[in-house]
Amino acid sequence: MSIVKLRVNGVTHEVDIDDESMPLLYVLRNDLGLQGPRFGCGLAQCGTCTVIVDGIALRSCILPAAAVRGEITTLEGLSGEGQLDAIQQAWIDEQVPQCGYCQNGQIMNAKALLDRNPNPTDTEIREGMEGVLCRCMTYYRIQAAIKRAAGIMTGAVLDSDEQAASSILSASVAANEPEAIE
């Protein structure tokens, strides 16, 4: 048994760990009761378990909890005071998730990507998100949401509500007027 100090979403926790190699994921989920990071593969292949440590997106399923020294942010820690992060809002505006199980990884990787590169090109988005898998195949909307969030965060879009109303609604209103063809 050893006591490990972890700083998660701004709060310091002391956790008893009896195995130095225990992945952070199980501490976050089963000791600290966090539900954002989820088990996907245990092999660092899919990204579902992603957390941000000192600004870097890391896969908590293989990261030994005892080795983490920095500030850990989970999905729950992105929003503060009831205010969603711009990325989370973009995810809602673009209606990204289907089942949503992988979206923790998509959002956390996108967050780290945009913090590093606030205005990524399409290629940089694809490359930056490449290792994060979605089996509902929401990739198209994820990429749209990242672009939307980038626009908001760099000030390219002034009013997020206005933009929220734009792309989804215009697409859907158009789609909602069935075209009589015959």
Add this chain to the structure above:
Amino acid sequence: MSGVLRLPKFLEETLLAGNLTASRRSFLKSSGALVVSFSATPVGRALAQVAGEGLYLDPDPLQLDTWIVIHPDNTATFFVGKTDGGQGTGTAFRQMMCDELDIAYDKTSLIMGSTDTTPDQGGSGGSDAIERDGWPMRWVAAEARRVLLELASDHLNTPVDGLTVRDATISSKLDTVKSVSYAELLGGERFQIGLTGDNINATRGVADVKPVNELRVVGQPIERYDIPAKVDGSLTWAADVKLPGMVHARNVRPPVVGATLQSIDESSVSGLPGFVQVVNRGNYLAVVCEREEQAIDAAQQLKAVWTPPSVAPFPESDKLFDYMRNAIPTSNRERDANGDPDRELENADLIIEADYEVPFQGHTAIGPAHALADPSDGQMTIYSNDMKSYGLRSGVAEFLDLPREQVRVVYMDGPQVYGRSAADDVGFEAAFLAHELRVPVRLQWMRDEETAWDTKGPAYTFKLRGGLDADGKIVALEYDARALAYNHLGYNDPHTVLIAQLMGIRPESPAEGPAARVSNMYAIPNRRLTARVVKLPMIWETPLRTGNLRDPNGPQVTFAFESFIDELAVVARADPVEFRLDMLARSTEDDLFRRARSLATVRAAADAYGWDSRPSPNLSVGVNAGRILRGRGIAYTFRNGTIVATVAEVEVNRDTGRVWVKRLVCAHDCGLVINPVGLRQTVECAMLHGLSRALWEEVRFDTEKVTSTDWASYPSLRHSDTPESIEVIVVNGDPRPERIDLRPYGAGEASHKPMIAAVANAIHDATGVWMRRVPFTPQRVLEGMNAST
């Protein structure tokens, strides 16, 4: 446990809170008021009575109160026996029911798919949530409105036809001061109104649904209620549920398929921290520990001796198709035969023939299968994301020999499920372990287990022969399909789940998967379609058992058929779109107006894409001189009432063989659209799932085991594969598009179905190479291009 739903309080909160509006949700959360107020509402009373004394009775679908509860604050909760894997059906159900009940959308909430609280509508499957299961929802909501109008007529002393309804309040048309809310009319009481219907889909009262032109909520692009909690981390998933005294389990699978367990060395794990128990019956083996990572470690450490089977369970994956072609079928079914294809193929001016091959493909959920089973009070509650929660409940009861009313499934969100999958298996396993240990057991499969042992979509081989006349029209077509779909995972059938088979339990006769017919409205005067089923040497305890996977046979069948239609168009020197339109125009069948709607849909896809009429391939065109070859392909089909035509535009790298689908256009006629945003997203994702199967997915195995065990050995679509643009064109090809009884059909599987074919046809257009073997990996495409030059 709170007294009413008899769920842990936080779960009770979760099941309802997820679909309240954000402001209400945060208010209730911060005030802690939800559970208290909820317990005091008629929902609680209704459910307490439905559930009986400590038993999980089936909610009676023939009671209006089972479906709809009006709360004292004039809001409503709907209870439906469906699940939502993220296609937005929950939102759509609310929209349909709001319209019929005449209540504002944000004054409602919805509970789905939990066996003791919602009527058994079978859970999800077949993309029929709206097409079929939506009907009883609409009828019962209409009936509730009718009953409330009658109550209001008495209350306001006004005849029903002198009343008007708006936002759950009924007023006199002449004197609007005379008004009364639904909640006031019911006064905290239940409806106590019986319904009729000899099956769940026919459940209704006296009232009929509104005509389409009076629907206000249906058709609106309402955002999905479940998304905010999935994005801010506040959602409690089936994977998250924790109960006092809960332990963690992990399975240990046979190292060689079909191996018999000889002995277990429990001392290899009994000294490990947190060790609780090794559980074994037959060839089923699991380890239970106090903590999750302890169970994972113990499952890896456990020493056991297995005796391999005397016969290899299956051929290696590279020899699968030869095996299938040489196997003696267990069944041969002739379907959709007409004319005399043998004679007309003899007489044809030109005959071509092609073989197609589709490997096993997996559900392969992003989150490995998991369930939590709680045996408290001598009963069994399973927290699960199984989309067939009702089947799981009945199956577990039979499997554990428990009375049905002592078993229930609480449906919660989880990783996507597109049919019969390991989400079923793990529910049975968790329940078995909990039953043995008498404490709550949480079980999750590991990645290798999920990828290797989850049910598979059946592998297929096809042989197609077609004859053209001198005018380039198809005069005869022969289609011969072989599906490897024997011992198919059944619905509600405890003999077909993996744990039962590992224990040596066998069904009387293994179910064959349905080798589906092709779905198109083409006029082909002489044709024969034969669907055969073949089996592998090992049919029990095998990871190559099949289960329904998103339109269970449609992607395979449509790939072969629609590719072959393009092959015929090529030899006829016809444009692929015109070739199809010609056959559709000559069709004489028009059930559900499918002929008219097919014509409209194929035209809409071609128009939206900007299709230029020319034969394929595109080799002579100047744009293809470089390293990147460009082409486009179309495929068309229908599923139930939904018609779909998809155009894929590809770029093929001549040096690497890499295929990028740059643009997708899908024309989609599903009749009445309930929610255009939900529809569009569902179609987009279903197409990309089809694209993943077209380009990457193949279950690989040697003669001992499945060797696809992770995302490296079972590749799936990635961000870099995502098209630059996806267009969804909503078509209404009904001959009378403004009809007030326009029906809604399904979405999801329909647009998934033609994707492989559309991509294959586009690759041919770009390269002149027919890709007849799925998936179209860079290596295979490169080999094809090298062989053709």
